[in-house]
Amino acid sequence: MKQLRYFEALARVRHFGRAAQECAVTQPAxxxxxxxxxxxxxxxxxxxxxxxxxxTPIGAEVARRAESVLAEARDIVDVARHHGRPLTGRLGLGVxxxxxxxxxxxxxxxxxxxxxxxxxxxxxxxxRHLMDELGRGMLDAAMVALPVDPPDVETMVLFExxxxxxxxxxxxxxxxxxxxxxxxxxxxxxxxxxxxxLRDQALAVCAGGRRDAMGLGATSLSTxxxxxxxxxxxxxxxxxxxxxxxxxxxxxxxxxxxxxxxxTIGLAFRKTSPRKAEFCVLASLVCExxxxxxxxxxxxxxxxxxxxxxxxxxxxxxxxx
Numbered sequence: 001m002k003q004l005r006y007f008e009a010l011a012r013v014r015h016f017g018r019a020a021q022e023c024a025v026t027q028p029a030x031x032x033x034x035x036x037x038x039x040x041x042x043x044x045x046x047x048x049x050x051x052x053x054x055x056t057p058i059g060a061e062v063a064r065r066a067e068s069v070l071a072e073a074r075d076i077v078d079v080a081r082h083h084g085r086p087l088t089g090r091l092g093l094g095v096x097x098x099x100x101x102x103x104x105x106x107x108x109x110x111x112x113x114x115x116x117x118x119x120x121x122x123x124x125x126x127x128r129h130l131m132d133e134l135g136r137g138m139l140d141a142a143m144v145a146l147p148v149d150p151p152d153v154e155t156m157v158l159f160e161x162x163x164x165x166x167x168x169x170x171x172x173x174x175x176x177x178x179x180x181x182x183x184x185x186x187x188x189x190x191x192x193x194x195x196x197x198l199r200d201q202a203l204a205v206c207a208g209g210r211r212d213a214m215g216l217g218a219t220s221l222s223t224x225x226x227x228x229x230x231x232x233x234x235x236x237x238x239x240x241x242x243x244x245x246x247x248x249x250x251x252x253x254x255x256x257x258x259x260x261x262x263x264t265i266g267l268a269f270r271k272t273s274p275r276k277a278e279f280c281v282l283a284s285l286v287c288e289x290x291x292x293x294x295x296x297x298x299x300x301x302x303x304x305x306x307x308x309x310x311x312x313x314x315x316x317x318x319x320x321x
Contacts, residue, residue, distance in 0.1 A: 001073060003037040004066045006030050007045060008136070011063035014053045071137035072272060086278045087115040094123040094130035094142035098198045098221055099265065102241045103143070103290060110289035111282075126195045134270060141279055143286070145197045146266040154276075155266045156283050159292040162262035163205070165254040166228050166237045166246065178257040181205055188233040190224050198263070202236045205261040221245055238263065240290075 010019040010030070020030040038045050045059035055063060095104065104122070111118065123130065123139060130142040131150050146155055165184060173179060186206045192199045198221075218224045222245065224235050229250035237245060237253065239262070246253045267283050269276065287293040 001070075003033050003040075005070060006033050007037055008063060008066045008070055010034060010046065010053060011055055011059070011066070012136075016053065067136050071135065071270065074137040086281060087111075088117040090119050090121060091141070091282075092121045092123065092139040094125065094133065094139045094144075096127055096130065096142075096144050096197065097124055097219075098192075098196065098238060099143055099145075099240065100124045102238075102244055103286070107286050107289045111285060114285060127197050128195065131268070134268060137270070140273065140275060141267055141269040141282070144266060144268050145201065146264045148268055152271055153268050154271045155268045156279070158265045158267055158283055158286055159290065160262055161238045161240050161265050162260040163202075163236045163256065164239060164242055164246075165234055165256070166225060167234045167252050167254060168228060168231045169250045169252050170231075171234075171252055171254075173254060175252050175254060178255045181256055181261050184236075185234060190218070190227050190233040190235045192218050192221070192224065198236075198238070201263050205236060225251065236261070240265075 006019065006023055006025075009022050010016065013019050013022065016027050016031055020027040023030060034045065041062070043058050043062075044056050045062055047054040047056060100122075108120065111120065123133065127144050127148065130139065130144060131148055131153060133139045134142055135150055135152060143158070144155075145161075146157065148155060165179065167173070184206050189202065189206060191202055218227070221235075221237070221241055225237070225245045225248065227233065228235055229248045242253055245251075267279055267286070269279050273279075284293070
């Protein structure tokens with residue numbers, strides 16, 4: 001198993017030094033283990049070239065299968081560690097950048113209060129990286145915009161997140177009047193850089209428009225909103241981010257008429273994960289903390305057990321008469 005872990009790291013980073021650092025071993029030790037694995041399998045897994053590592057065809061197949069084996073091994077550990085103790089220990093949670101700063105400050109304290117023995121390790125990055133790390137077992141679950149592609153990933157819906165249109169404050173349209181999605185000025189739309197799912201969703205709403213009138217590749221919604229405030233254009237803003245990003249007096253938020261464009265936020269996890277019941281609890285807590293579902297009703301007080309009738313008592317005497 002150790003050799004598979006070393007080889008999986010090498011196959012992913014394609015560099016002996018970086019793989020050794022990730023596995024917390026020396027480079028000679030990692031190289032020796034890779035050679036020993038090749039000897040045991042009777043095949044060459046990598047081509048060793050100056051400054052780079054290239055997988056052989058059989059090496060690529062072994063690397064793919066090693067990812068699956070290592071993920072299932074982590075699932076076995078999870079079964080043992082969390083049996084009878086839901087939401088305890090480590091939870092690797094990924095969150096997309098257009099969601100993390102707007103939900104985590106509310107969700108994490110609620111999670112800590114409800115489950116104090118849970119240690120959450122966060123990873124904020126784009127969906128494709130989260131799905132890759134989820135498949136390799138580096139993450140346990142991820143909060144993403146649905147749908148997602150990997151066939152080995154299962155999802156559950158958390159909440160619907162409609163869009164609003166952020167425009168400069170001097171935009172002539174009234175803030176209290178909903179607008180049609182078709183009225184978006186496509187040539188003035190400011191988008192996030194390639195790779196962000198929000199960019200793809202915005203382009204879907206504005207199908208047929210120019211992909212980016214400014215040639216801008218912003219990495220955060222905060223940057224985009226500052227450009228909107230400066231009068232450089234408009235952008236689609238998720239409702240979940242409206243309170244944090246829409247307070248600027250130089251920005252006005254316009255709502256859409258029904259059906260409102262938006263995105264569906266969900267929780268993704270491996271189909272093979274033994275922690276699905278925990279993820280259901282996590283999903284309910286997230287929705288409750290963000291106000292998308294009511295809190296569970298308090299448990300009713302215990303009722304006293306009905307008195308047991310003793311054989312030969314008054315009731316029995318009445319029945320015998």
